[in-house]
Amino acid sequence: MKLLDGRLLRDKILVEISSEVARMSVIPKLVVVQVGDDPASDVYIRNKFRACKKTGIESEHIHLPNDVEQATLNARMASLSEDEGIHGVLLQLPLPEHLDDAQAMKLLNPEKDVDGFHPINLGRLLAGQPGPVPCTPAGLRALLEEAGIETRGKELVVLGRSLIVGKPAALLFLEKSAFGDATVTVCHSRSQNLNEICLRADILIAAIGRAQFVKADMVKEGAVVVDVGINRIEDPTSPKGSRIVGDCDFEGLSSKVSAMTPVPGGVGVMTVAMLMKNTLEACRRQIAMKAGA
Ligand SMILES: NC(=O)c1ccc[n+]([C@@H]2O[C@H](COP(=O)([O-])OP(=O)(O)OC[C@H]3O[C@@H](n4cnc5c(N)ncnc54)[C@H](OP(=O)(O)O)[C@@H]3O)[C@@H](O)[C@H]2O)c1
Numbered sequence: 510m511k512l513l514d515g516r517l518l519r520d521k522i523l524v525e526i527s528s529e530v531a532r533m534s535v536i537p538k539l540v541v542v543q544v545g546d547d548p549a550s551d552v553y554i555r556n557k558f559r560a561c562k563k564t565g566i567e568s569e570h571i572h573l574p575n576d577v578e579q580a581t582l583n584a585r586m587a588s589l590s591e592d593e594g595i596h597g598v599l600l601q602l603p604l605p606e607h608l609d610d611a612q613a614m615k616l617l618n619p620e621k622d623v624d625g626f627h628p629i630n631l632g633r634l635l636a637g638q639p640g641p642v643p644c645t646p647a648g649l650r651a652l653l654e655e656a657g658i659e660t661r662g663k664e665l666v667v668l669g670r671s672l673i674v675g676k677p678a679a680l681l682f683l684e685k686s687a688f689g690d691a692t693v694t695v696c697h698s699r700s701q702n703l704n705e706i707c708l709r710a711d712i713l714i715a716a717i718g719r720a721q722f723v724k725a726d727m728v729k730e731g732a733v734v735v736d737v738g739i740n741r742i743e744d745p746t747s748p749k750g751s752r753i754v755g756d757c758d759f760e761g762l763s764s765k766v767s768a769m770t771p772v773p774g775g776v777g778v779m780t781v782a783m784l785m786k787n788t789l790e791a792c793r794r795q796i797a798m799k800a801g802a
Pocket of ligand 1: 740
């Protein structure tokens with residue numbers, strides 16, 4: 510089995526981005542807006558800023574209190590949209606329950622939306638137009654490309670239909686393009702005959718958030734498996750008493766599949782690399798738009 514190593518590719522991409530940033534006349538700047546103190550978000554944000562440091566991308570952390578009002582968050586997003594010194598803005602999710610992320614996102618200039626979640630950018634993705642692609646699907650596609658795994662004409666099954674992973678991943682692989690052109694099936698919690706559908710997959714993308722859900726009897730011999738899941742399970746043998754696993758039973762699948770991403774060290778680390786790429790591209794587009802204005 511070939512291991513689709515996200516760390517190797519991430520490091521390569523970050524080096525490429527840092528040399529591009531070094532040649533730019535304007536240094537790209539990313540702002541991360543966080544509300545409250547979700548511990549998982551703290552870890553994700555730390556990783557994002559670490560990648561900014563490695564690439565030379567400037568970064569700023571705006572940390573709002575847990576009880577911030579929607580109007581204040583909205584106003585902040587609107588003012589960041591207008592600030593010409595800022596090229597990328599990311600609203601760290603999840604937000605506290607009293608806040609509506611869609612409302613805040615609508616106020617963000619779509620050109621600064623480095624997550625690709627603004628409705629205009631999701632529309633561009635649907636229409637096959639250039640724009641920022643959500644980082645996790647972009648990262649997993651980059652891993653397949655790097656490994657030379659073709660998707661054209663293949664049966665590709667996506668488990669999960671979230672707006673941040675499942676749906677955009679399905680759209681990407683449906684695109685008429687070199688690493689698209691797949692026959693895509695999307696499954697969710699109401700799908701029937703899940704095992705049968707998964708068994709058809711030449712490429713299976715699991716993004717459901719259920720620890721080790723995909724077992725060996727659900728995958729075809731020689732299939733390629735991309736595991737997006739990040740789940741913490743109890744493990745008394747680990748010093749922490751727990752460990753991170755994906756949505757697939759890695760050990761069970763490893764003797765059956767031809768290639769698979771590890772968790773951790775697969776798709777998760779690629780997501781941050783794609784964020785840096787989206788920030789760099791957002792900065793380039795804004796420079797070009799200014800020059801053309
Ligand atoms: N690697 C990364 O960078 C990265 C980024 C984002 C997320 N993740 C991880 O990826 C996983 C999914 O994240 P998400 O944000 O997409 O999750 P989500 O918003 O909770 O969506 C989960 C999706 O899986 C479907 N689902 C749940 N249980 C199922 C089952 N038993 N059978 C079939 N479908 C089922 C749900 O169906 P319904 O729509 O019917 O509810 C939903 O569409 C999580 O483990 C998350 O931590 C990783």
